[in-house]
Amino acid sequence: MIDPPMTDISKKSQIYNAAARLFRKKGYKATSMQDIANALDIKAASLYNHISSKQEILKFLLINIADAFTSGMKDIEESSLDDIEKLEQLVILHVDLTLRYKDSIALITGEWVHLENPYLDQYLKQRNQYEKRFLTILKRCQKHSHIDAKINLDIALFSILSSLHWLYNWYNKNKSISKIELSRQLKLILLKGIINI
Amino acid sequence: MIDPPMTDISKKSQIYNAAARLFRKKGYKATSMQDIANALDIKAASLYNHISSKQEILKFLLINIADAFTSGMKDIEESSLDDIEKLEQLVILHVDLTLRYKDSIALITGEWVHLENPYLDQYLKQRNQYEKRFLTILKRCQKHSHIDAKINLDIALFSILSSLHWLYNWYNKNKSISKIELSRQLKLILLKGIINI
DNA sequence: GCTTTGAACTAACAATTGTTAGTTTACATG
DNA sequence: CATGTAAACTAACAATTGTTAGTTCAAAGC
CATH class of the missing domain: 1.10.357.10 (Tetracycline Repressor, domain 2)
Structure with missing residues (x-):
């Protein structure tokens, strides 16, 4: 699984899930950080609060x-x-x-x-x-x-x-x-x- | 096949072949026109004399x-x-x-x-x-x-x-x-x- | 109520992307 | 020799890329 906290799904996990879905559909190189951010309704730069x-x-x-x-x-x-x-x-x-x-x-x-x-x-x-x-x-x-x-x-x-x-x-x-x-x-x-x- | 002239392989075909090899290895998005050009020892812009x-x-x-x-x-x-x-x-x-x-x-x-x-x-x-x-x-x-x-x-x-x-x-x-x-x-x-x- | 922290934001960056325009060079044909 | 053509070149473009820095805001802990 991907979700550490059992309360509700962590932002980090949400990012991994969204990225996986996009990587699958468009491929790694064709998926931009903007694409991932859009899927979560945040700005691309905000992703870096959670992943490196x-x-x-x-x-x-x-x-x-x-x-x-x-x-x-x-x-x-x-x-x-x-x-x-x-x-x-x-x-x-x-x-x-x-x-x-x-x-x-x-x-x-x-x-x-x-x-x-x-x-x-x-x-x-x-x-x-x-x-x-x-x-x-x-x-x-x-x-x-x-x-x-x-x-x-x-x-x-x-x-x-x-x-x-x-x-x-x-x-x-x-x-x-x-x-x-x-x-x-x-x-x-x-x-x-x-x-x- | 890929080669129209039977004399020796046309530049267009060389481009297709080189691109195929690179697309295979790195994927379409990760392959740049520069990569393809490098494989043929020409500049990227020169590719456009042969393909669109x-x-x-x-x-x-x-x-x-x-x-x-x-x-x-x-x-x-x-x-x-x-x-x-x-x-x-x-x-x-x-x-x-x-x-x-x-x-x-x-x-x-x-x-x-x-x-x-x-x-x-x-x-x-x-x-x-x-x-x-x-x-x-x-x-x-x-x-x-x-x-x-x-x-x-x-x-x-x-x-x-x-x-x-x-x-x-x-x-x-x-x-x-x-x-x-x-x-x-x-x-x-x-x-x-x-x-x- | 003050402080800390998590997490969003804006702005900017250096690099790379595909592509176009215009120019030069080499060679073959007249 | 003159000319035409094929195919290379340089320079520049607008857009997009991943990423960093610095800032703001709201909620949690003391």
Whole structure:
């Protein structure tokens, strides 16, 4: 979540939320501080009472999601589920986070390139590790013959992650479908194809 | 293709190519005319001897790819292949165009939002039609029981297209794999899961 | 009631943006 | 040689960018 005080939503959080929505719609570079300020009915300069820079907003949003994925992965790894169930749980994790972080999740498909360098490195490192851990689970599935030996797991991983990362884009115009059903369908479509029997 | 004269590559084409590479790496808004000019070792103002505006470059690149997809779809629809073979052929089409238009293909995942409005509408219309025609083929597969009835085809379509649109991003760091093998794997991974026996 | 503080404001900044106008240079054609 | 053209150049433009400094105002804490 984004809101520290439980009374009502803090101004800082409001800024993050508004920025996320705008970054999603127009992109980071095309979103001006004026745009963000307008969304909150204040002047651009007033934003700096709450945040230190535009870049800090992007950093906050991206590091936040990255952490959410990392911690979700950890929970799944440490569970006692078998490998296929772990894959299913990863699908659910992505659906979950997509619905929870509706706007800022969009940044991971492209806007992260505008992150600057102490944090860009951190973000990419975290992302690479996530993919590596995802791949490890796939490898164990293949080793135990749950995935056909002729499947190239690098391609399978990229394919699965593409769909899951792109989900945010598709979901907003199809809100009719329930979260449960969405997860069920994605497990079918993404996993059934690579799991024998 | 991008090069009209067959002698050597025209300046206009060089501009389109350089811009595509930069748009891909930094995004449309973050790429300045100076950036493009620097890539060609000329001054920014000199670009206007060959092109009329930055927006025109984006328009050219996007309409070009959209046309390539539309015409590829038409060829497949008019072929005498059965529906499953048509799906396989669509996968090949995407792989083909991804390798052919290495850079500008990247624009379709996000930078199209910066297209302005006579052309934005045209682009989106073309894209929607493409998806509709893709879906039609999927529906026929399901009607003839090649795809399980419990699969939601809207989700299946979005999932397939996500992987195929994202391919450009993955391919550059994995050039070791051949085009043939890549198509084969994607057909397996994307289609085998939704096609019965 | 005085003081502190949070949060808005105005004004200004230096830099960068896309683009235009006018000029110069190099080369090919007559 | 003279001329025309293609394509580079310089200089300048108006607008917008993110950000800083300094100020004002209202509410909270003492």
